[in-house]
Amino acid sequence: MSKIKNGRGALALGGLAAILASTCCLGPLILVALGFSGAWIGNLTVLEPYRPLFIGAALVAMVFAYRRIFRPAQVCEPGEVCAEPKVRTIYKIIFWVVGALIFVALAFPYILPLFY
DSSP states (O other): OOOOOSSHHHHHHHHHHHHHHHTTTHHHHHHHHTTOOSGGGGGGGGGGGGHHHHHHHHHHHHHHHHHHHSSOGGGSOTTSGGGOHHHHHHHHHHHHHHHHHHHHHHHHHHHGGGGO
16 A cells, blocks of 8 residues: 655645644634633633744745645656646645645734734
8 A cells, every 4th residue: 555645744744834833823812802711711812932933833834835735747657646637736736725824824923012
């Protein structure tokens, strides 16, 4: 059984790490904006010390995803997922969406003070 080599796993890991990296700062703001309240929202700041680890994991995952997604189609064998143009386009779109999430996780703590 051969394992399909594409960027799906790395993209998923990068997206998860980006979301985790922004939970300490962006999470409480989004919850309050949506109308959720309570003292428990303050507990999300417990994840702040782990933010650099999550961002590092997201960046490493994005490097691996980039290597898989943006390789030439000639490297893919016929019948593999990476040889399909439509699938490659979808993976590229998802890659850039996850990249935007990581950018938000990186920039949010520095941009947030401008709003206060």
